[in-house]
Structures are given as structure tokens and as C-alpha cells.
Amino acid sequence: MAKQILVTGGTGYIGSHTVVELQERGFDVVIVDNLSNSQIEVLDNIEKITGIRPAFEQFDLSERDLTDAFFKKYSDIAAIIHFAAFKAVGESVQKPLEYYRNNMGSLMNLLECMNKYQVPHMVFSSSCTVYGQPDVLPVTEQTPRKEAESPYGNTKAICEDIMRDYCKANEAINCIALRYFNPIGAHPTALIGELPVGVPNNLVPFITQTAAGLRDELSIFGDDYDTEDGTAIRDYINVVDLAKAHVVAIDRMLNGKSKDNYEYFNVGTGSGYSVMQLVKAFIKVTGVNLNYKIVDRRAGDIEKIWADTTYGNNELGWKAEKTLEETLASAWAWEKNVRGLK
Ligand code: UDP
Secondary structure (H helix, E strand, O other): OOOEEEEEOOOOHHHHHHHHHHHHOOOEEEEEOOOOOOOOOHHHHHHHHHOOOOEEEOOOOOOHHHHHHHHHHOOOEEEEEEOOOOOOHHHHHHOHHHHHHHHHHHHHHHHHHHHHOOOOEEEEEEEHHHHOOOOOOOEOOOOOOOOOOOHHHHHHHHHHHHHHHHHHHOOOOEEEEEEEOEEEOOOOOOOOOOOOOOOOOOHHHHHHHHHOOOOOOEEEEOOOOOOOOOOOEEOEEEHHHHHHHHHHHHHHHHOOOOOOOEEEEEEOOOOOEEHHHHHHHHHHHHOOOOOEEEEOOOOOOOOEOOEOOHHHHHHHOOOOOOOHHHHHHHHHHHHHHHHOOO
């Protein structure tokens, strides 16, 4: 019988792509999402891609009683992938308690239920934000973590620590934290992708919305960084490649391959691109003109970061495969589909 995987936040951006990859690998998926930042129609589009409609339960995982009731109902879950969390850096500065309560509360409820209902495995969405501005680049898993720049970033560091400590106290529990770099792009079918509510905070959705005519121009935050063209550098990872890393992490745990019951991996491409390089690549790939201007640096932004993926590539047998160009083309195809453009 197919193993059942609980995907929390499964109607969200990375979650929905991961559900597709899990289903295509033959896993049975149940999604839990409170739809606070995603739409129920995502289920229709997952079904269009895979031919299978995942089971779905709508509730808030920071509510312990509801989480308990869920595990009583779904008694056969083999592993969890935990995406559900608040993720807006700026909002977290305004509403720190909401971020701590939601992101840490839901993780702790899940961990307790893992013990109580004997669900041993969890993959957790962490972030390269835990490294801050590293002293040495690229960053390996050994690179020391730094003080978080925002409550959001701090929830990722604290959640990692909670898992580490819980795994130490509970040998039967097995967790893998994946530290994502910058996920971008969309599924090649253009049926699922990133759908930010309101004005996008992230670079690529802002670019595609500008190209689609929803925004007048892109603001590039700073051109006086210590980089070749002065704009900031990130490691942009294709969302489908990223989704596949989760399936690989699940396989690692289900097959007893983990070296420790708490592990963490960088998930990036190993290459850094500047904001200006990305903008130029977008224009070249899509042939769309993009208005942009240089403005001041954005508060809290780091100058440059990219991953050393050696450890993850060797241990997980996973590697990012898509090029930046095809990833940007997929982001544009998705935006056009959402806006009904040709
Ligand atoms: N960025 C930008 N204009 C925007 C949004 C982002 O110049 O409208 C820059 C941002 O300063 C950073 C990079 O793009 O250098 C990636 O930002 P994003 O918010 O996508 O991800 P972050 O790395 O901050 O998590």
C-alpha cells in the first residue's frame, strides 16, 4: 500500500509543488492548510497535473486539540513535511508574537503528536536566513548560524533548535531541516506557482507582475553593495528542484539512511546571481521589456549569499537541475496563465 505523507501548508507555493512530486512518486498525500495564504483551487490544479486529488483538511496546526483530532482520524501517516508557517519578513517585525506563536506552536504540536501517534519522520522548511551575512562564502552546513535579522528568521533558527533538542530526547523521532536558499519559478505546466497576496515582497513575483503590467516598475534595492555590479547576490533555486529535495529527504528517512536523527542540509544551486543579472536574464529569456530603477537598500537585506551544496549532493544524492533561464521562463509562463495573458 502507498505510504501516506502529511504535507502541512500543502496548498502553498513550495508545498503544492512538493505534493505533485510526492504523488508522481506514488505516495498518498494528505494536506493540512488553514488557507491563510493560499487558495483551495490549488487542489484542482494539483489534480489536473497528477490525476489525483489529495485529501485535504482545513485547520490551524497551532491549535493543539484540532491537531490531535487530525492524527486520530488519519492513523496511518508515515511521515510529515511541515511547510505551514508565516513567512513575511516585514510583517514579522510588526507582529512578532503572532510569528512566534504560529511558527513555533505548530511545530511543537506536531512534534508532540509524532510521539503520541507514532509518526517518526519529519522534514522541516528552514531557510538560509539562519546564516545571516556569512563571513565566508559559499556557506556549508558547518557555517555558523548568526543572530536573526527578523522575528521570522528567528522562528526558523528556534524551530531548528526545538527539533534538535526534541530528537536528542526522543530516539524514535527523526527530523531533517532543509535550509532553502531563494525558491523561484513554477511548475512546467504553469498550473501551480507562487501567488502572493497584495504587493509582492520577493524579487521574482515583483518582476513577473511588473512584466504583466500590474506594477509600474521594479525597484532594485541598492547598487552599492560589494559585488561586481553593486546589486545583492542570492542563490535562486527552482521550486520543482526544491520540491524533489523533499521527496529525497523523505526517502532517506523511510529507508533508514539518516546518519543522525536530526540532520540539516543546504538546498540551493551552488551559484549566486546578482539582482541585475537576474533582471537581465529575465528580459533576455522572455523578450519582455521591464521598467526598473535603482533605489536605496532595503533594511535588513544581506549583501550576498550562496550555497555550497557538496554535502547535500553527496549525502542526499540530490542536485538542482534546472537552469536560471528555464526557471525564469517558468515563472513568466505562470504569471501569464494567472493573468490570462498570451
Ligand atoms: N529585491 C529587489 N527588489 C524587489 C524585491 C527584492 O531589488 O522588489 C532584491 C532584494 O533586495 C534581495 C533580492 O532581490 O537582494 C532577493 O530578495 P527576496 O525578497 O526575493 O529574497 P530574500 O533573499 O530577501 O529572502
